[in-house]
Amino acid sequence: MTAPLSAAPLAAAERLRIRSGANSGQTAGLAPGHVQANLAILPADWAGDFLRFCQANPRPCPLLAVSEVGDPRLPTLGHDIDIRTDVPRYRVYREGVLMEGPTDILDLWRDDFVAFLIGCSFSFEEALLADGLPVRHIAMNRNVPMYETNIPCVAAGRFGGTMVVSMRPMVPRDAIRAIQITSRFPSVHGAPVHFGDPAAIGIRDIADPEHGEAVPIEPGEVPVFWACGVTPQVAIRNARPPIAITHSPGAMLITDLLNTHLSVL
């Protein structure tokens, strides 16, 4: 990201609380206005393929930053970030299988690890709310519903698979406005990839999301679907690297970047 990075005491304070163990849960609503990010950590010999996978699939995998090999700092996202401690809860995958859920990865860190930070829909949801658009799962205090689809990702080396999408129900007038707003935020998934008929993108049952929690779709509303940052976790499960570490869904890295600075317009 080329957005200017300035002191962000709110974000830094939340990271310190997380680092100290005082928050091992969700980050939704913390440090309002600041970009939160999805995390994927891979060994260097898998990082090239994964970087190409993200580059080829910018809607689900918009890269905000990539660390130096073995370096847990992310200076373009925050002055003092240590990716080994600053996420509330991690997921450790071995051979593509989720094995552990630690609150830090100090003991697991290796000098060949590369950290990938990927944009998160929290950023555009803040823009939707600021425009007066209702966001159902936030109003209901639920995690956003997420669905496996049949939309193919572009494969890159050992990484490939299908796209995961998040869903927000809206009346068409609001959906049109939401398309305009989210189009300004390509680094946090951008415009929707679909609206309307769930079966058209291979969704099995709109009432039973594979990730997150279901929300009701009221009469006159249509489901609107955005590419989702859970997609890289599916690609990691498919690729089965010896080790990979991600954040736990909803427990994101809080950065010093401002959401408004991600807007391209």
Place this chain on the structure above:
Amino acid sequence: MTAPLSAAPLAAAERLRIRSGANSGQTAGLAPGHVQANLAILPADWAGDFLRFCQANPRPCPLLAVSEVGDPRLPTLGHDIDIRTDVPRYRVYREGVLMEGPTDILDLWRDDFVAFLIGCSFSFEEALLADGLPVRHIAMNRNVPMYETNIPCVAAGRFGGTMVVSMRPMVPRDAIRAIQITSRFPSVHGAPVHFGDPAAIGIRDIADPEHGEAVPIEPGEVPVFWACGVTPQVAIRNARPPIAITHSPGAMLITDLLNTHLSVL
């Protein structure tokens, strides 16, 4: 409009053909790249209300230019335009009733007439086609289907009524792209006002448009609705001024402006 006005020999040549009587029909596809405009002419004592009606309803009635009282020229739209002769076919309304369809209005012109030129969807359709998006009625060589809705316009003095919309069927992926593209063109109706269920905006029968010609909606497509420049004709019929002159649908004023110059982004 503040777009720069430069010599437009293609547009000027088409206007001369129209002025000479060699073209008294449609203007679709003529002088590619150039803005075409809807026309409404009213006596000065009705023009203030109509101007306020357009200002209050920019989606259906985006004003490109307003003439000086009694002056048939439109110097911001083209160096040599004479609005009395440069539209292929006119419609003359008396007390809100369509009475005549002349090919010029030299004998009808009055020194208290004011001409209003309103943006036309031809401009954004060109941008859709340039982006590779299919436009059904163009592919079928038909006039766009237009529908009366229950969407209220903001009333202004004696002018009021409901919105007329045009419809283009698209798969959702293309509709999302079309929303992005047309959002850049607020002076030619801008983003859609609705998609999906026609009954939600009071459309009686999607297969039987009140204006233009029906087009099929294929499986997987949804109808997408844009505010339409026929809306002011409905307002004129409702207001019943002693005389009002419009263009005949599809027989537009060809201006020297370039469609690309209307884009705000």
